[in-house]
């Protein structure tokens with residue numbers, strides 16, 4: 001049974017409802033998303049703001065045979081430890097590391113996987129590379145512009161539009177940085193030149209309604225930990 005905060009928004013829901021009920025599903029049904037929905041989502045995502053309207057995203061959407069080949073090649077790269085990340089994945093040693101550890105503990109807790117169970121933990125990574133069973137995946141590439149931060153933040157805006165548009169239409173997606181560990185493999189399968197760097201993939205489709213991971217309510221820190229108000233009346 002889904003909790004109130006996980007029920008899909010009514011078509012006439014407010015933007016706030018759509019934003020707040022979005023979740024990252026980790027199990028999908030195999031049913032494909034209708035083409036007109038995919039097109040609508042891509043058009044919504046394309047309307048994202050970007051620095052000087054540079055629109056630095058280059059997006060490859062894989063379905064069917066290409067999706068299957070991509071997943072198989074990523075799994076092989078993972079099993080053979082052929083890691084070729086374009087970006088580092090560090091959390092420091094303070095609050096961000098603590099939040100990440102809390103998230104990991106909550107996720108593996110819901111899945112009933114012990115910290116010491118390396119085999120099952122590895123299967124969770126492999127599930128990521130199977131796109132959690134989703135019928136489609138969008139890989140988000142970005143050109144190396146300067147130190148990369150501005151362009152990457154633009155692609156983040158694109159990605160959030162993409163996720164919210166999916167959710168508002170009754171579908172779901174999950175961003176997956178783990179795909180970025182095997183960037184060369186993804187470029188090879190998708191025919192992407194080396195100059196384009198892989199930020200992450202978004203697996204998308206219909207979330208499996210009965211999945212145990214749907215009960216994961218990871219929550220957020222209170223506003224006061226993230227926001228400083230200066231002469232701004234809010235409450």
Ligand SMILES: Cc1cc2nc3c(=O)[nH]c(=O)nc-3n(C[C@H](O)[C@H](O)[C@H](O)COP(=O)(O)O)c2cc1C
Pocket residue numbers: 022023024025026103128174175176177178179200218
């Ligand atoms: C850029 C990015 C990369 C992520 N990478 C992964 C990933 O590789 N695997 C995964 O299961 N979840 C991944 N996530 C999902 C986050 O864990 C999730 O967004 C976070 O825990 C908050 O949960 P929610 O999206 O359900 O609100 C990623 C999210 C973002 C924004």
